[in-house]
Amino acid sequence: MTTEPSRPSGRPTPSDPSVTARMSRQARRDTAPEVALRRELHRRGLRFRVDWPLPRMPRRRADIAFTRSHVAVFVDGCFWHSCPEHRTAPAANSAWWATKLDTNVRRDQATNEHLAALGWTVLRFWEHEDPLLAADAVAAAVRPPAAIGHPSGRGGCHETPPPATKVTSSTETATDRIQ
Numbered sequence: 001m002t003t004e005p006s007r008p009s010g011r012p013t014p015s016d017p018s019v020t021a022r023m024s025r026q027a028r029r030d031t032a033p034e035v036a037l038r039r040e041l042h043r044r045g046l047r048f049r050v051d052w053p054l055p056r057m058p059r060r061r062a063d064i065a066f067t068r069s070h071v072a073v074f075v076d077g078c079f080w081h082s083c084p085e086h087r088t089a090p091a092a093n094s095a096w097w098a099t100k101l102d103t104n105v106r107r108d109q110a111t112n113e114h115l116a117a118l119g120w121t122v123l124r125f126w127e128h129e130d131p132l133l134a135a136d137a138v139a140a141a142v143r144p145p146a147a148i149g150h151p152s153g154r155g156g157c158h159e160t161p162p163p164a165t166k167v168t169s170s171t172e173t174a175t176d177r178i179q
C-alpha cells in the first residue's frame, strides 16, 4: 500500500487486480467491440485494413482503415481513452495514472490532427457504443453520396466549358441503400 512513483516513467506495480486486468487488456488486439464493428462492416460489404500503420506516424495504427477513401476508424477503450461516461481513476498510483491517461488523450488528438492534415477522415467510437450505429457512421463516411454526379474534372480551362449534359442531377434515391 505505498503511494507509488511520482514519475510517470515506468509502469508501477499495480496493487489492484482489476487494474492489472485492464493493463493487460490494453495490449490486446481485436477487442470485442472492435471485432463487432468489423463484422458489421464486413457484412455490409465494406472492405478495409485492420490494425493499419498510419502514414508518417511511426508506431501508431488505425484499428480499421479504408485506404482508398482515406477513412480511419478507431474503437477507443473507455478506460484507456477516458470516456466521459466510464472513465475511472485507479486509486493506487493515481498520479501516475492521471498522467498516463492524459497522455493517451493528447496522443489521440495529435493522431486526429495528423490524419486530418493528410486529408483523412477520422472516426472514433467508444467501446461502449452500439456497433451498428458505428457501422452506419463508417459506411456514410466511406460511401459518400457518390450517386450525386459531381463534375470530376474542374480544370482551369474556362474557354471551352465542357458540355453540361453529363452532370446528372442529384437523384436522392441511392442514399438509403445501407440496411
Ligand SMILES: [Zn+2]
Pocket: 078, 083, 084, 085, 086, 087, 126, 127, 128
Ligand atoms: Zn464508455
